Amino acid sequence: xxxxxxxxxxxxxxxxxxxxxxxxxxxxxxxxxxxxxxxxxxxxxxxxxxxxxxxxxxxxxxxxxxxxxxxxxxxxxxxxxxxxxxxxxxxxxxxxxxxxxxxxxxxxxxxxx
Amino acid sequence: xxxxxxxxxxxxxxxxxxxxxxxxxxxxxxxxxxxxxxxxxxxxxxxxxxxxxxxxxxxxxxxxxxxxxxxxxxxxxxxxxxxxxxxxxxxxxxxxxxxxxxxxxxxxxxxx
Numbered sequence: 001x002x003x004x005x006x007x008x009x010x011x012x013x014x015x016x017x018x019x020x021x022x023x024x025x026x027x028x029x030x031x032x033x034x035x036x037x038x039x040x041x042x043x044x045x046x047x048x049x050x051x052x053x054x055x056x057x058x059x060x061x062x063x064x065x066x067x068x069x070x071x072x073x074x075x076x077x078x079x080x081x082x083x084x085x086x087x088x089x090x091x092x093x094x095x096x097x098x099x100x101x102x103x104x105x106x107x108x109x110x111x112x113x
Numbered sequence: 114x115x116x117x118x119x120x121x122x123x124x125x126x127x128x129x130x131x132x133x134x135x136x137x138x139x140x141x142x143x144x145x146x147x148x149x150x151x152x153x154x155x156x157x158x159x160x161x162x163x164x165x166x167x168x169x170x171x172x173x174x175x176x177x178x179x180x181x182x183x184x185x186x187x188x189x190x191x192x193x194x195x196x197x198x199x200x201x202x203x204x205x206x207x208x209x210x211x212x213x214x215x216x217x218x219x220x221x222x223x224x225x
Contacts, residue, residue: 006155034213034214041219042216042218045215095169097163098161098169099144099161099163100169101146101205103148103156104155105155106154106155108153
């Protein structure tokens with residue numbers, strides 16, 4: 001069964017701290033791993049990773065994928081209160097030619113001033 | 114502007130009634146998806162469709178039905194057979210296989 005597990009489920013840190021969010025997965029015919037940020041409504045796209053060992057970076061956020069260990073991390077440096085959100089990891093697999101996206105349960109990140 | 118439109122945003126229904134949530138996209142995407150999110154939980158896949166007139170059950174399809182008569186539209190019906198229908202429902206779409214998946218703004222369904 002396809003599965004995505006995120007850890008920790010919840011994290012509370014102070015502004016300025018660096019955080020690392022984890023995502024492990026098992027999926028049929030892996031194609032890509034995606035990270036999303038969800039505040040009040042729909043998730044917004046952060047990164048898509050398809051190759052091992054290549055870091056994707058956007059400002060204070062970065063992410064990397066390890067396809068051998070079936071694992072990805074999302075790093076946020078110098079956190080700000082606006083980073084408070086639920087971070088979702090999703091893995092895309094192909095089943096009978098159809099693309100299926102399976103989500104983890106999310107990590108709720110709270111940044112205190 | 115291109116995007117995914119879900120309606121209604123908020124919906125209240127009495128127990129035992131069927132309700133249909135609309136999802137329309139003008140991105141010319143082939144694949145469309147329906148997810149359910151409960152408070153404090155991740156997204157769970159209800160149904161997905163790769164092409165018109167074809168769709169597959171996701172992990173929690175029981176009590177739901179869909180149709181895909183047009184490329185732009187993928188409505189979800191929450192039937193009275195769904196035991197706990199109160200949730201946040203998200204529709205998504207993507208282009209070629211492996212491309213990023215984009216979400217609509219979601220629909221909050223409350224069944225009383």
